[in-house]
Amino acid sequence: MGPEVRELESRLAEFTGIDHCITCSSGTDALLIALMAFGIGAGDAVFTSTFTFIATAEVIALLGATPVFVDIDPRTFNIDAIKLKEAIEGVKAKGEFKAKGVIPVDLFGLPAEYDSIMPLAAEYDLFIIEDAAQGFGGIYKGRRAGSLGHIGTTSFFPAKPLGCYGDGGAIFTNDAHLAEKMDSLRAHGKGNHKYENVRLGINGRLDTIQAAVLLTKLELFPQELAARQRIARAYTEGLAGIVEVPFIPEGLVSSWAQYSIMTDRRKEVQVSLGEQKIPTAIYYRSPLHLQPAFSYLKYKENDFPSAEVAGRRILSLPMHPYLKDAEIALVVEGIRRALIEEKNSIP
Ligand SMILES: *Cc1c(COP(=O)(O)O)cnc(C)c1O
Numbered sequence: 001m002g003p004e005v006r007e008l009e010s011r012l013a014e015f016t017g018i019d020h021c022i023t024c025s026s027g028t029d030a031l032l033i034a035l036m037a038f039g040i041g042a043g044d045a046v047f048t049s050t051f052t053f054i055a056t057a058e059v060i061a062l063l064g065a066t067p068v069f070v071d072i073d074p075r076t077f078n079i080d081a082i083k084l085k086e087a088i089e090g091v092k093a094k095g096e097f098k099a100k101g102v103i104p105v106d107l108f109g110l111p112a113e114y115d116s117i118m119p120l121a122a123e124y125d126l127f128i129i130e131d132a133a134q135g136f137g138g139i140y141k142g143r144r145a146g147s148l149g150h151i152g153t154t155s156f157f158p159a160k161p162l163g164c165y166g167d168g169g170a171i172f173t174n175d176a177h178l179a180e181k182m183d184s185l186r187a188h189g190k191g192n193h194k195y196e197n198v199r200l201g202i203n204g205r206l207d208t209i210q211a212a213v214l215l216t217k218l219e220l221f222p223q224e225l226a227a228r229q230r231i232a233r234a235y236t237e238g239l240a241g242i243v244e245v246p247f248i249p250e251g252l253v254s255s256w257a258q259y260s261i262m263t264d265r266r267k268e269v270q271v272s273l274g275e276q277k278i279p280t281a282i283y284y285r286s287p288l289h290l291q292p293a294f295s296y297l298k299y300k301e302n303d304f305p306s307a308e309v310a311g312r313r314i315l316s317l318p319m320h321p322y323l324k325d326a327e328i329a330l331v332v333e334g335i336r337r338a339l340i341e342e343k344n345s346i347p
Helices: 003-016 027-037 055-062 081-094 114-124 176-186 208-239 266-275 292-297 305-313 325-345
Strands: 020-024 044-049 066-070 098-103 127-131 151-155 169-173 259-262 314-317
Touching (some): 003 169, 020 027, 020 176, 027 127, 027 169, 027 176, 044 081, 055 098, 055 292, 066 081, 066 292, 081 114, 098 114, 114 127, 208 259, 208 325, 266 325, 305 314
Parallel strands (some): 044 066, 044 098, 098 127, 127 151
Antiparallel strands (some): 151 169
């Protein structure tokens, strides 16, 4: 918690356009601290997308609350606001758990549909924690990712759009009371000083060395984001009509944590690219409702068809701001070859 940590917090707050930033040890701890700030525990229901990294839902369950999964909009891969409303109504009608909040995820860098989500928060008295671990740097109608809910969280894991050299995370809010509470939760529930503990917290410190790395990388971040836009455009120009390319709604800017295509012939594409030593990845083969860790929630196959179909068809291509034109062309050509030429060669 050296001076670089405080300096980073003020720079990140400025970048995001938010009053308070609390850095912490990871994107997972950022979510955990945010949920703890809202006092989440047994008997509470927190809604989230089934098509996300495990951390988003794991923290809900670790606090003894119940994750309630919601299907995605198949075009954006983000939580479907209409299905979210149905899920909230369902929990309310059943009365087993108390509906407390929603964690929308800005998947692959694209901010979720906050204009539809925030009114639900008001209507049902729910908190919104924006999981911007992948979305940091993205924009929703003029506002930065991380600023779109009551609390925003992000991750600085090296694979994220703004990565440090290890683990790190940050939390954003305009609510001074929540900010103070989360500052305390990060440091074992400290009160006026370190050895006065007014609540139970965690060791959520960000290392000073990571803050120093991030201070330097933040200077480059705007140009890196611009490079990611350019690379995504080049992919889309080369691949449109051959595979399903990412859909970016009007007024939104993705931070392109991932560039993910959809195709029924994923295996062929992955093998073809692999032969040329071009790495690809599948996020996420299994939606969370079908993960063994959540089997106790008794979801079954076909509960969330859009997420399940995405899990079978999605493929993420190489994406980082230093990809060269020749490398992009190689990826595009590899996919074209796998899907067009092979198909044509079948007698
Ligand atoms: C990476 C990630 C996290 C967790 O971040 P860590 O820093 O790895 O703990 C949470 N949510 C999403 C959507 C992520 O992609």
